[in-house]
Amino acid sequence: MKIVIVGDGKVGFTLTKQLSQEGHDVVVIDSNPNVLRTSQELLDVAVVEGNGAYVSVQLEANVQTSDLLIAATSGDEVNMLCCLLARKLGCKHTIARVREPAYDQQLRLLKEELGLSLSINPERAAAREIFRLLQFPPFLKRDSFARGRAELVELKLKENNPLIGKRLFELGDLKELNALICIVERYGEITIPSGNFKLLEGDKITIAADAAELARLLRHLNISTHKTQSVHIVGGGRIAEYLAAMLLKAHVRVTIIERDLVRAEALSLALEDALIINGDGTDQELLLSEGIKQTDALVTLTGIDEENLIVSMFGNYIGVPKTITKINRTEYYSVFANMGIDTVVSPKLLTSDEIVSYVRAMANTSGGSVTALCTIAEGKAEAIEFFINEDAPYLDIPLKALALKEEILVAAILRSRKVIIPKGNDSMQKGDTVVIVAPTGDAIFDMRDIFINENPKLGAAEKE
Known part of the structure; x- marks a missing residue:
């Protein structure tokens, strides 16, 4: 897709880096030639020097033929004006960074009048993330999926944790809690573990769990917690x-x-x-x-x-x-x-996650569209949520019979308001919300990207 980013600060640079790495045609607008030079040299993207709220500058960046403009300057009003002009010039979609609390009550009206596809408030997103962490202090990170019914939570295995020294196939009690260990981080490296993987003290683990079972999960792991007062x-x-x-x-x-x-x-x-x-x-x-x-x-x-x-x-x-x-x-x-x-x-990573999720949903052409995305394990992995709204060849087939790419994991399925932490005999169905965990860099744009080839059945690659 053709994407124009106005504002080459911390948020803008992060977005430019991630979107250009995913193969999009990115043009960056900023009035500071020094930051533009850095982006051009490090990221190999096109740049336009000038005020992104000027029609002449947007025309130079070919906004009129672009799929998306993202306004990420430090000024809310400038961002909204950039988006208004871009829509008038013919840009298909616009996203504005809007930070001022006073605009919160007016966002719905502003989105309608300005033709905004999405408005992002990095500070409010960061505050919400911190608030959620304070609800369950033992967790190092919490990410919500499936309309809040499923979560990915990160824990550090400390002394006396009952998981230490056990292999994953020995953790049948976790399955009873509707929980699954998705990622283990050890010495700065991540692993999407198999059943024989042995957990050690000091490991950071990411667990997919039913949101309603978080308190019971902590009790099972002998982790004491109390209400933050x-x-x-x-x-x-x-x-x-x-x-x-x-x-x-x-x-x-x-x-x-x-x-x-x-x-x-x-x-x-x-x-x-x-x-x-x-x-x-x-x-x-x-x-x-x-x-x-x-x-x-x-x-x-x-x-x-x-x-x-x-x-x-x-x-x-x-x-x-x-x-x-x-x-x-x-x-x-x-x-x-x-x-x-x-x-x-990191406010800028939270912002980047939300925008990249939106961009991947725009780029999606199959029946499994991206509805949420977040980076996990210190940015080394991604969790991507899909909604399966059409028939597909991978549906109604047990997961153990699907030819998934290496280190791809189906972490959770939401079906009829029920959270399923899947086992090998479970399958995906039309209408499901599915959470996929994959290493960063795999660029999972739609559900087809998680399979080895176009035929999702295990063994299909050998037969062709």
């Missing part, structure tokens, strides 16, 4: 504001530490029930004086990755039960993990 947030930006509002609505005590006085005052007006502290969140004495030792969770949301790392490490050192760290630079994932920071949230 108090949260300290360092950094008072938009994510903090969204998150605090969600937590307060859930009757959680919230303390926000923000160094900018004007911003702190604005937060105190917007969040009357939260405690707002004007101070430096990296000051350990301040953190201790504000009761960080007694809090249930510490969330670091400053705009500087290094500050977030330092504060989270201090929280771990003094025994805060749960720390969540925001990162902007995804290459820091492994660095943070090596320093004991297991739970990280």
Whole structure:
């Protein structure tokens, strides 16, 4: 597809990288020649220097013949204007990054009037992700599928976990809990394990599970958890504001530490029930004086990755039960993990996942369309949700008889509101929602991509 991206910042660059790697024809617009030069050299994409809200610039980028324009600048109004112009010029679809909380109530009207296909709010998405993690603190990551009925959750196997030392075929009790281990990450490498795979202490595992069984799953794994009642947030930006509002609505005590006085005052007006502290969140004495030792969770949301790392490490050192760290630079994932920071949230990756999911759905030509996508295992794998809306040759055939590509796993099936964590004798049917797990880079655009060849039956490749 022909895709134009306006704004070559952190979000724009991430999108450009992923979409160009998936084979799309990408043109990037930005007024900064330096960032454009970097994108052109590193990603081998076409670039146009200028203001993306100008008709002349959009025409130079051939917006009029493009399938999609994504407006990802730092200005909401600029993004909306870019999309309006693109639709007027003839672009088929538009996506706008809209971050300001004040626009939330108007988004439906704005989408209709501007012809937006999709609006993305990275900060709100990050806040929602953090809120969900605080509901079940032992999980390092949670991703929801099948309209919230199925989840992929990540855990680290610590001392005394009953899974340590066992091979997957020995875990029949997990099947009784409607759960399946999809991915194991060990020493920075991921494996989509077979039945003989042996689990070790320190492994990070991703489990597909029925959302209604998460609490029972934790009890089965001897992992104690309790309701989050108090949260300290360092950094008072938009994510903090969204998150605090969600937590307060859930009757959680919230303390926000923000160094900018004007911003702190604005937060105190917007969040009357939260405690707002004007101070430096990296000051350990301040953190201790504000009761960080007694809090249930510490969330670091400053705009500087290094500050977030330092504060989270201090929280771990003094025994805060749960720390969540925001990162902007995804290459820091492994660095943070090596320093004991297991739970990280990246707004730009959440945004990229949602947009790439939309793009793959647009590109889909078969009866199994992409309805959701997320990166898992520190970006090394993907979970892709499909809705099977047409007859297909792979339907009603036991999974064990299908010729799936290596390291492709059918992790979950939703059928008539029932979550099925499939076994070899289960099959996919028309009308199912199916979650597929695959290594990043396999580019799963539709259901046909999970099979070795066009004939999905096992042994078909040898017969042809």
